Amino acid sequence: MSITQALPRAPGGNFDPYRVGRSSGGGGGGRYDATGHGEGGPASKDVIVGYGFWIFILSDIIMFSAFFAAHAVLQTATAGGPSGHDLFRPSSIAIETACLLVSSFTCGLSAVAARVRSQVWTQIWLLATGLLGLAFVLLESRDFAGMVAAGAGPQRSAFLSSFFAVVGLHGLHVSAGLLWLGTMMAQLLAKGFRPNVQRRLLCFNLFWHALDIIWVALFTIVYLIGEGR
């Protein structure tokens, strides 16, 4: 590859060394169009949108950490009421964990299908993600309903208040993610693989995987460590 091929060209075909950016027209050159490399210019919109959404996810995780801190402090404050050991059912937690992990996997498969612009497979994997997420939310709300019916609602003790706050917050995030997933499937069907729809899909993927990361912290701190308390 000669040097002139690697450099951006003006519309007339003349070599234009001052053109900035790589997303329109000829773009950057060869293997050097990563951010900050050679003729690359500013980062592509995908990278910028992903970065912005990553900042949102990190701020969300910091909000969760406050709930986790409260729960860690109050985990033993059962006020004579039931402790985690009395309330948690390991089989239910294991099934919920499996649902979320497999839904994270199918979400990743939908991203692979979206990359090669396969409408059918993207929709199939997104649907699988949504069904697994729905199963998770239903199982969790069944657990919650059982606890409240047994007199172990959020008003019973500080431990249970913080438990319902942190686990319920995660459940709310999953529910919101399900709504978002539905709109993404509709957008994909109506608009096809437009660049902006693909960026939204990228953000949804980041969100869904981040929810699974929070669940890892959650089942470890709340359920497994809580089991021993």
Place this chain on the structure above:
Amino acid sequence: MSGQTHGSNTDDVAPGFTGAPTESVAHGIGIYLIGVVLAALLTVASFSVVYTHLIWGPAIPVMLGVLAVAQIGVHLVFFLHLTTAPDNTNNVLALAFGVLIVALLIGGSLWIMDNLNQNMLPMYQMMQMQR
């Protein structure tokens, strides 16, 4: 055109962001498969540590912490595609800052509340003083 120029550099750009169209489907699925298998193994390990009594009791929380951090690392690398590629530098730095804040928040809360607990009178003495 831009699709073509992106095609030649799968080694230099963060996967999942740009440069992806040439990445084969099998390769993409393979990464998620590795991730889900590793994550499942770590999850099973976490649950078995608690429910099988294989590990000495007081060591269980430490073991669980190690397994959770390992699984979060697996999720970050294989699902969120956090790599050392130049396009990912900002993401990694933001994550490092997030981890710092989370550590300060949780660690600080536990530290302060534990200190308060130790300095507080036992409950029955409090009750007697109130009489």
